[in-house]
Amino acid sequence: MNKVIFEKELNGIKIKVIEGDITEEDVECIVNPANSYLQHGGGVAGAIVRKGGRIIQEESDNYIKTYGPLPVGKAIITSAGSLKAKYVIHTVGPRWGEGDEEKKLRSAIRDVLELASQKGIKSISIPAVSCGIFGYPPELGTGVIIEVMLDFIRNSKTSLTEIHLIGLGREIPELFKQHLEEKE
DSSP states (O other): OEEEEEEEEEEEEEEEESSSSSGGGGGSEEEEEEEOOOOSSSSSHHHHHHHHHHHHHHHHHHHHHHSSSOOOOEEEEEETTTTSSSEEEEEEOOTTTTTTTHHHHHHHHHHHHHHHHHHHEEEEEEEOTTTTTOOOHHHHHHHHHHHHHHHHHHHOSSSOOOOEESSSSSHHHHHHHEEEEEEE
């Protein structure tokens, strides 16, 4: 059961920090921290495809066949199969140690928010992109995600009315909450 551990509002947009499973989120769109080949085998990506169904992987495969690998820092959108969400935005965050990680993570999150806005999406759930198997230190990565999101809310026209920041267990949600409180 997903649990809200922190909530605030900024420029008419509700921001909620959620402890729980992104595949259970009751939002219009969830974000998948993907690899460049959109092969959703492990981590959050694997869980999304297992729960949402093969269609998510098939649409991802079709994208790769048509356009080639998705560059680090970029995002694409697919349907969400049988998930509660209607869409999945897949974004490729950096692997820790590849160089220019902060710039690439900023680009990945900004691309997610811009794509959601272009599609007219109202609610989205964002995990700690790159902070799992890609090795980005969670305390740094969650801070970058919060900074990009707050900057976007303050400076961009958007369809979004609700943004969830989510993590399984306590660590990631607590870090998101801490960064939000620091930036108030």
